[in-house]
Amino acid sequence: MDEVDAAKGRRDRLALLLSLTLFLLLAAMWVALSFATGTFWSSVNIVNLLRQGAMIAVLAVGETFVIITAGIDLSVGAVTGFASMIVALLLTGSGWLTPLHLGFLSTIPGAVCATLAIGVLIGLFHGFGIVRMGLPPFIMTLATLNILRGIGLLITRGATISITNDAFTGFSLSSFGSFPFTDGSTFRVPALFWMVLLVAVPGYVFLGHTRWGRYLFAIGSNREAARLSGVNTRAITYLAYVLCSFCASFVGVLLAMRIGIGNPTQAEGWELQAIASSVIGGTSLFGAVGSVQGPIIGSFILTTINNGANLLNLNSFWQLVITGALIILIVYFDNLRRKKS
Amino acid sequence: MDEVDAAKGRRDRLALLLSLTLFLLLAAMWVALSFATGTFWSSVNIVNLLRQGAMIAVLAVGETFVIITAGIDLSVGAVTGFASMIVALLLTGSGWLTPLHLGFLSTIPGAVCATLAIGVLIGLFHGFGIVRMGLPPFIMTLATLNILRGIGLLITRGATISITNDAFTGFSLSSFGSFPFTDGSTFRVPALFWMVLLVAVPGYVFLGHTRWGRYLFAIGSNREAARLSGVNTRAITYLAYVLCSFCASFVGVLLAMRIGIGNPTQAEGWELQAIASSVIGGTSLFGAVGSVQGPIIGSFILTTINNGANLLNLNSFWQLVITGALIILIVYFDNLRRKKS
Amino acid sequence: HAAGKPTIPVIVKDTTSFYWQIVLAGARKAGQDLGVNVPELGAQSESDIAGQISILENAVAGKPAAVVIAPTEFKALGKPIDAAAKQVKIIGIDSAADSKAFTSFLTTDNVQGGRIAADGLAAAIAAKYGKAEGDVALITSLPGVGSLDQRAKGFKEEIAAKYPGLKLVADKVADGKATTALNIMTDLITANPKLRGVFASNLIMAQGAGQAVAENKKADAIKLIGFDSDDKLIGYLKDGTIAGLIVQDPYRMGYDGVKTALAASKGEKVQANVDTGANLITKANMDGAKQHALLFPKVK
Amino acid sequence: MSIQVRDQGVGAPSPPLLALERLDKRFGATHALKAVDLAFEEGEVHAIVGENGAGKSTLIKLLTGVHPRSSGEIRWRGAPVAIATPHEAIALGVNAVHQEVVLCPHLSVAANLYLGDERTRFGLLRRGEMVRAARVLLDGLGFDLPADAPLSSLTIGQQQLVATARAQSRGVKFLIFDEPTAYLTRREAAALFALIRRLKAEGVTIVYISHRLEEVFELSDRVSVLRDGALVGTRTTADTDEAELISLMINRTIEQIYHKVAVEPGATLLETRSLSGEGFADVSLSVRAGEIVGLYGLIGAGRSEFAQSLFGRRPSRSGEILWQGRPVSIRAERDAMRLGIALSPESRRDQGLCLGLGVGNNLNLPVYGRLSWGPLLRGRAEARNADRQIRDLRIKAASRHAPASSLSGGNQQKIVIGKWLSHGAKLFIFDEPTVGVDVGTKAEIYRLFGDLLQAGAGIVMISSYLPEVHELADTLHVFRRGALVASHARGEAGHERILAEAIGV
Numbered sequence A, B: 001m002d003e004v005d006a007a008k009g010r011r012d013r014l015a016l017l018l019s020l021t022l023f024l025l026l027a028a029m030w031v032a033l034s035f036a037t038g039t040f041w042s043s044v045n046i047v048n049l050l051r052q053g054a055m056i057a058v059l060a061v062g063e064t065f066v067i068i069t070a071g072i073d074l075s076v077g078a079v080t081g082f083a084s085m086i087v088a089l090l091l092t093g094s095g096w097l098t099p100l101h102l103g104f105l106s107t108i109p110g111a112v113c114a115t116l117a118i119g120v121l122i123g124l125f126h127g128f129g130i131v132r133m134g135l136p137p138f139i140m141t142l143a144t145l146n147i148l149r150g151i152g153l154l155i156t157r158g159a160t161i162s163i164t165n166d167a168f169t170g171f172s173l174s175s176f177g178s179f180p181f182t183d184g185s186t187f188r189v190p191a192l193f194w195m196v197l198l199v200a201v202p203g204y205v206f207l208g209h210t211r212w213g214r215y216l217f218a219i220g221s222n223r224e225a226a227r228l229s230g231v232n233t234r235a236i237t238y239l240a241y242v243l244c245s246f247c248a249s250f251v252g253v254l255l256a257m258r259i260g261i262g263n264p265t266q267a268e269g270w271e272l273q274a275i276a277s278s279v280i281g282g283t284s285l286f287g288a289v290g291s292v293q294g295p296i297i298g299s300f301i302l303t304t305i306n307n308g309a310n311l312l313n314l315n316s317f318w319q320l321v322i323t324g325a326l327i328i329l330i331v332y333f334d335n336l337r338r339k340k341s
Numbered sequence C: 001h002a003a004g005k006p007t008i009p010v011i012v013k014d015t016t017s018f019y020w021q022i023v024l025a026g027a028r029k030a031g032q033d034l035g036v037n038v039p040e041l042g043a044q045s046e047s048d049i050a051g052q053i054s055i056l057e058n059a060v061a062g063k064p065a066a067v068v069i070a071p072t073e074f075k076a077l078g079k080p081i082d083a084a085a086k087q088v089k090i091i092g093i094d095s096a097a098d099s100k101a102f103t104s105f106l107t108t109d110n111v112q113g114g115r116i117a118a119d120g121l122a123a124a125i126a127a128k129y130g131k132a133e134g135d136v137a138l139i140t141s142l143p144g145v146g147s148l149d150q151r152a153k154g155f156k157e158e159i160a161a162k163y164p165g166l167k168l169v170a171d172k173v174a175d176g177k178a179t180t181a182l183n184i185m186t187d188l189i190t191a192n193p194k195l196r197g198v199f200a201s202n203l204i205m206a207q208g209a210g211q212a213v214a215e216n217k218k219a220d221a222i223k224l225i226g227f228d229s230d231d232k233l234i235g236y237l238k239d240g241t242i243a244g245l246i247v248q249d250p251y252r253m254g255y256d257g258v259k260t261a262l263a264a265s266k267g268e269k270v271q272a273n274v275d276t277g278a279n280l281i282t283k284a285n286m287d288g289a290k291q292h293a294l295l296f297p298k299v300k
Numbered sequence D: 001m002s003i004q005v006r007d008q009g010v011g012a013p014s015p016p017l018l019a020l021e022r023l024d025k026r027f028g029a030t031h032a033l034k035a036v037d038l039a040f041e042e043g044e045v046h047a048i049v050g051e052n053g054a055g056k057s058t059l060i061k062l063l064t065g066v067h068p069r070s071s072g073e074i075r076w077r078g079a080p081v082a083i084a085t086p087h088e089a090i091a092l093g094v095n096a097v098h099q100e101v102v103l104c105p106h107l108s109v110a111a112n113l114y115l116g117d118e119r120t121r122f123g124l125l126r127r128g129e130m131v132r133a134a135r136v137l138l139d140g141l142g143f144d145l146p147a148d149a150p151l152s153s154l155t156i157g158q159q160q161l162v163a164t165a166r167a168q169s170r171g172v173k174f175l176i177f178d179e180p181t182a183y184l185t186r187r188e189a190a191a192l193f194a195l196i197r198r199l200k201a202e203g204v205t206i207v208y209i210s211h212r213l214e215e216v217f218e219l220s221d222r223v224s225v226l227r228d229g230a231l232v233g234t235r236t237t238a239d240t241d242e243a244e245l246i247s248l249m250i251n252r253t254i255e256q257i258y259h260k261v262a263v264e265p266g267a268t269l270l271e272t273r274s275l276s277g278e279g280f281a282d283v284s285l286s287v288r289a290g291e292i293v294g295l296y297g298l299i300g301a302g303r304s305e306f307a308q309s310l311f312g313r314r315p316s317r318s319g320e321i322l323w324q325g326r327p328v329s330i331r332a333e334r335d336a337m338r339l340g341i342a343l344s345p346e347s348r349r350d351q352g353l354c355l356g357l358g359v360g361n362n363l364n365l366p367v368y369g370r371l372s373w374g375p376l377l378r379g380r381a382e383a384r385n386a387d388r389q390i391r392d393l394r395i396k397a398a399s400r401h402a403p404a405s406s407l408s409g410g411n412q413q414k415i416v417i418g419k420w421l422s423h424g425a426k427l428f429i430f431d432e433p434t435v436g437v438d439v440g441t442k443a444e445i446y447r448l449f450g451d452l453l454q455a456g457a458g459i460v461m462i463s464s465y466l467p468e469v470h471e472l473a474d475t476l477h478v479f480r481r482g483a484l485v486a487s488h489a490r491g492e493a494g495h496e497r498i499l500a501e502a503i504g505v
């Protein structure tokens, strides 16, 4: 009994250490950049960094739910762009979509809820294609990527929709809570970062401490075994894709807040960044391995690379090379460590 | 024995029918478009179509080798762009890279061979990352995608390299063999389409009639079992990625011929088109299922959708929607048919 | 397709961008006014050169009366346009190509646009700081896009030639996304406290950079020049976040392109070269009639 | 309906717990079950036997909702039930330990035990509680397994035990075992039998499938025989004997199952000196041409690890390997194959088969080099080799193109062995070669072993089925916890002694 508990304790500590090591890497990058540039370690820049990484972090968490089931969602960038357009449309109205006709939907809560609901619908559609039609997730989500961009462009004819609602766009700049920073200034935790926590905390509980979270792992590990155990594998698959699209549409809302426009072609390619963040954070593309904290740290590692390169005034082409090389190295060393343990 | 042979005959016919059905779909699309537009069924347009589909077709064949091993190569577009830059650099020289210094490498055969050799090196690097460093193919090739684009941009400083060698660029418009067409004109089979055959025929023999082809399927089905059966799974993995990058660099040469410039940012997103073509052509992303003819037909189906939409004067945004929807439908019905058999 | 109507396809660089949608809107209007079918064609990205060549080939295969095209790349489109011109009359708009086969050519000179941006930026900095001196930066949307490269070229040349006091401290290339522009601009502000001016050389970059200037409340200190316009940028222009916009006349380009093409297809004589111009619009002059028409094209 | 009325008329107090009426299943062209009528009485142990591919597992899969049936009816206490999904079966109290272990390798043992049946409080998992409960459950069954280790760190036999523990922990009324002892040694099997008897005493109905007839006689009350998908008869176990069952199963009799040819041992092929590696240490033994060396031990004794290090899969850490007297280094599978060593692994699903590929491809995989001309394959030779193995081993498959996944468990096992038979190796290592193979084919495989020996090859046979190694091995080595603890020449030691050495009393 004691032995088991001890073993369990050891394993839990190990898991914590794993994510800690990534965290240490992130910390090391921060320390290095603080020495290399005079501007990195300032409350202004750290706030920027937290804001910049927030959206990919949320996307990566959503993507992780899907990857744990051994699936993949290539459409998250498209969903984000699409959602930014929807929320902008609802808030500003256009053509026959005047705020008057929309009523509640043109208020901030109404528009946000409607956008999130569309995210859920997209997730259900993915689930339908994968579960009912038996399509590989890669193909199903690649197809919806195109479809969503197409529909979005048809609706907007390629134009961006400017959001005039200042209460809405103002949120992305607001902050909650503050504390004194080393440079004497006050550090104000940006609202966007709180949004990451808003997703991460329930996500963490869901993944590690509810049966549905466990079923995600079970499906990713052996779908047939999960089915034979009476797990409703179809429903759980739906759930994974709905959560992922939900996160993506939430990011769409954040994106619209942040840049004050809605545009279906924005966020193109973010799916790859989200997947990369997730894998850097220790998620296995073969399924059944992943966490919530890992992808978040992963996305901030990627953000730090870009932020640092900008502050060092590194050629943007070097950024591509460095990002690629670091992805290889980080995942390699992470694998090594895992094997040892 | 007789019974078995009969069964084999039946299965062979079935396999043929499977690819035939896709072929019939393609034919049906052609017939429909011929009726819908007056211009589709003309030697000019069919020649265009064959030219347009050629490059994705070759990429898709290369990608298929990798997918059969249950891997994926996201870098083929980047390799194509990179190769187009390399061949342009060699042919025109720039900076210290004057044709004089390059000698043989600045001749057309020299430049082409050197470019293909670089393709092989990239494939070896992929193999190294996947086999030796144990990285998931998705991540390894995503990383090289960034690295190649970055290096390419660093070399060219973001500029495009114009190829002044007319003998080189002229090739893409040339044709070999001709026959009278239904509309009275002469149909000249474009050189680019011959290039597809140049890859497809050896590819077909390799995949279906050599033991290495069999080994690709074996490691895609169960790597461990293949290894325990004495298959050199490492070497075969290297082989798959080398073939894929080789095809991609070959496409880079074709692209440079076709557009007369070299630019590392070209062919962005072609990896997704290649993968989609491959899957439409019946390749399974779970590995161990695939052919050479399938992806080629798949890529011409996608090309026909675009060509037809252009001729029908369909809004390009509709094209996105239609392409996405057709991908879902085609893969769905293909699955259905497979299950029945 | 109404029978008997001539068909004149318009091929733009990137159908997903607002700028090209305005060109297409002008072309559409010309189609209605002149009784012409105007298929609206184009690749999905300015960097998809092979895609545009295919579209040109397909368009020519449809045996149109003439073709209006905005070539994505100078060299690459040369031969395909030569080949196409053997069958139909080709009218070029916006950018040049390596071909002598154009029947007529209506362009904004992007190099010139870059120069105007440099002048506008220098003027804005001089107005604030007394002299055209200090650190400036350039944000380009994507690498390998001809028109963007030309704008950058014109901008840099003009700075080097005319404004020795201005120092280009950062030359950033993004990935075509507004958030990336926002991040780059934010980091530029952090890294270069003495930054006085930025040229964001297309719509999306200007949107992102404008957002960064607004949220860091640097409108006073940092003069931002954008390229092209939409509601959001006009709003920024009004509230002073953006010092100036370089605006072309895409609507006219589309309209006149089709009009010229129709005339050429009938064998009429047309002007070989038309410059549709690029204009600097600032808060001061934005209410002028001409500027107003440029800022608010009749898209819908 | 009418059947029920008549049954009651005859005076049967209640309908059988579970009854199958004209149960039928087709997989495409394969008619796997042909209108089977069968009744299971409450509290009985009902054995089902039959050749490989007879349809036993298919029957079980229909009862547990894994596959939908093609036609026919299933009645639970007389009332028709659908059992279209596993969930429904579980809800009725029908659980199975399937022939292939189907659990989640990434999850812990405890998580697997409670999968689909988690303990929660306020919607949150009680993880510690489940590990503790799992521990109690496993200890209660006499299975010595770690409750919080990931399943993938267990051997197949241990995984089989986890599956068993899980099936019986779910408040079952009807429990099915599909070849549960295939990977178990005597000791574990004894624990399992005790469990079955206890469950029976508690009134649970048990269906027991096995190719080991002595187990059938030890445990069951009644036994049903399937042949080619049809039920050929049900007997009361006490009223029948092995000969009758075998003749029902295969329609002929087998004189001698353990076909042992006497071959004069030749030169020493392989010798290990103090070989150590992951899972085993200090093993010294030798194999001569014409000799079968048997390795026996409990689950996890390290036999497989030892064998795999000889084959280069997990290279040894220290010690020496001599091949025909010369020291060699075996770092990879290819090194071993070049020397002439072949390994047929224990886990057919994970290591033995490319399930998605055809039977022929699987059979030819190790010998493609011989079947090709330069790089090009010789299609004729390929077909000939595959067809010969299919015929010799009587592999029941639609054709050599049928995917391996469509074969029954025993027939898959024949592929795993068959692919090495034409390889021309000098030393064959067979790890659990006859797992799930029917008696007739077992005899056939032993006969083929004889042929190999006569051709001058040596064989290392790992088996958890003591009668098999005991009868066949010229030398029998006993492993315990990674060490070689005893060696016996053929016939030198009895079952009891060997077992005692393996357990280490």
Ligand SMILES: Nc1ncnc2c1ncn2[C@@H]1O[C@H](COP(=O)(O)OP(=O)(O)OP(=O)(O)O)[C@@H](O)[C@H]1O
Residues within 6 Å of the ligand: D027, D030, D031, D032, D050, D051, D052, D053, D054, D055, D056, D057, D058, D059, D099, D396, D397, D405, D406, D407, D408, D409, D410, D411, D436, D438
């Ligand atoms: N998924 C499937 N697809 C096609 N055929 C199948 C499938 N599963 C089983 N079969 C076929 O059904 C028949 C019965 O198989 P089943 O697995 O029930 O045999 P079994 O009696 O359990 O044999 P064994 O003793 O070898 O386990 C076999 O001919 C087999 O090839």
Ligand SMILES: Nc1ncnc2c1ncn2[C@@H]1O[C@H](COP(=O)(O)OP(=O)(O)OP(=O)(O)O)[C@@H](O)[C@H]1O
Residues within 6 Å of the ligand: D152, D153, D154, D155, D156, D157, D158, D183, D278, D279, D297, D298, D299, D300, D301, D302, D303, D304, D305, D306, D346, D464
């Ligand atoms: N993948 C693994 N990871 C960790 N430990 C393992 C792994 N595979 C096996 N082991 C351990 O190695 C030891 C030896 O296992 P091995 O499979 O060699 O035993 P065996 O005698 O062949 O048993 P079996 O009869 O089950 O095949 C066991 O304690 C087992 O738990």
Ligand SMILES: [Mg+2]
Residues within 6 Å of the ligand: D056, D057, D058, D099, D178, D408, D409, D410
């Ligand atoms: Mg079976």
Ligand SMILES: [Mg+2]
Residues within 6 Å of the ligand: D155, D303, D304, D305, D346, D431
């Ligand atoms: Mg073993």
